[in-house]
Amino acid sequence: MRLALVTAACVLATAPLQAADKKKVLFIGIDGCRYDAIQYSQAKYLKELAKDGAVSERCDVLGDRKTGADTSTGPGWSSALTGVWADKHRVFDNTFKNHNVRDYPTFLARLKTARPEAKVAAFVTWGPFRDHVFGRNEGCEYVLDGDKMGYEIGDRSVGHAAARSLVGTDLDAAFVYFGNSDSAGHGYGFHPKSPKYTNSIEAIDEHLGQVLKAVRGRKNFAGEDWLIIVCTDHGGKGRGHSLGEKEPEIRTGFLILHGPSVVNGAIKERTGNVDVAATALAHLGVPVKKEWGLDGKPVGLRK
């Protein structure tokens, strides 16, 4: 009897940990990607994720408060990864000058703090992620220098590196960044009818397909619960996206969620980039502390 009680207590003590271990997050970031361009393109993997998942076609990249942040890459990704707006993480532009990401770390860092045994990784081609956003224990793999090598090549390498890691290691959460959509937008116009822009999204979609195949090919995939999140850091208009506070094509991004824990269909709530980190943490079972001051809330998940 006594033995049975002890056994039951052990099961109770370990069960939540085992459950949390099976919850995984793959966050795909596509730079400067307009949702109307995805819809207009032949991006089949993105369209499948949206069709079989939850979608917000209007995800605000700036937030309601006046923060002084530009509609640019640094603030957009910092808000998504940390779950707070720019008046807190203090990334207002791409200089990252006097930023405060240390006080508002990414959801990968929050997961590592809550569960030090968790394995996290980031696959990027943009130097400031490595230099300013991700700390030493967030597994940031700076695959190639996109500014130097070109983001088309960089994205392909990121896709390969992420797929290799996702199929071969026991990752719990990962950020995978693709940047050529932004380069194509600056070069040829951010617009659904700009063929080189939509082509760049289709090329990224192929890399995404490779990454998804790696996830689904994992040895333990059947016992895991993957939440896939896709968003952008800003849209674009003409050949730019800076100073886009009053431009819906620029300040409105999108959010796609996919996985067994997602309530499929249109997300009815208002969404913002800060919801990415909050949703990831909720899925991973990391309790959010009030003192973290998160601006985001979990969206699109089953209760």
Ligand SMILES: [Zn+2]
């Ligand atoms: Zn950007």
